[in-house]
Amino acid sequence: MSTTSLTGVLAENIRATNAGDLDAILATFADDAFVTDASREFRGKQAIRAFLSKEIVGDRVSYEVVEVLGGHGQTIVRTITDGLFDKSRLPSPLILTHYFQITEGKIASQITILLKDPAR
Template sequence: MIALPASVKAYFDAANADRRDAFLAAFDENAFVFDDNRTFQGTEAIRNWSDADVFGARVRFSVIDATEQDGAYAVIASVDGDFDKTNLPDPFLLRHAFELSGGKIKALRVTLP
């Protein structure tokens, strides 16, 4: 597994430690997130998404694998938290595909692996 850039590491570490400000600081102000067929663009939209879907659900990530190709990072993480797990596999894995700009997350796509 590769070493993750600071902003990608901060994304997972801040979520796991309930540190909203550090989580949001990992993103570029014009970043976008694609998650569960929904798109969120800009700091306010990402804050609302993370308040509901990450911090509100007390999501915890455990990084399983990480790769880098042409400056983009793909991270497979096991996900747990206070959300409905009915019909979800155990462990529940999600792929996080990060694009960076100036050391910050400019794009994040969260999908099934």
Template sequence: MRAAPPGFMLSRVTMDPVVRAAIDAANKNDLAAFLACFTEDGVVDDWGREFRGAQRITEWSDNEFIGKKVSLDVTEVDERDGETVVTAQVGGDGFHGPSHFSFRVEGDKVARMTIRA
């Protein structure tokens, strides 16, 4: 587990490059770049609600993520059971608060991103 020091920068934390790309795309509010991080049948699981494929992920993101100008202030990165787990303080115009984002990567793409408290 790697905890980030106060005032840390994401660039100082080591994580899977595709996970970093997804986090960076979200923080830039760049939907196209975010979608490009996923496999063709990639899934976002947002508290048990699953969104599979680019169209469904886009609909979810427009309403709850990038469309809400999300910001993810990463505080911790861990590897658990073959997944990268990112703890972040979420900001923007939607949900605010801490969340855990688990990323399952297949090859060089995210196959599944699961969001939990």
């Protein structure tokens, strides 16, 4: 099933990201969560906070949700992504695919990748 709406912790994560609210973004993650972004992994809230502070909030990243897919315990969210980061080698629009695992109402893992040809 494909939609463009999110609820719960993922909706809060996107809202907080778009608002540039570091503490609110971090609050959506479990204490032992991990984030994988651009082939780098950040484990635990301290490492995730440093990543978010510099590369998400610091670069004023914003997401426009274009597709939400669910299944097998994961939520896949495709976003048009913008911000103040270097876009010179990136497609326009930049569509990133985020794979989320939610446990007990918190994000346990987030893997973000740029797919060459997302299946739709």
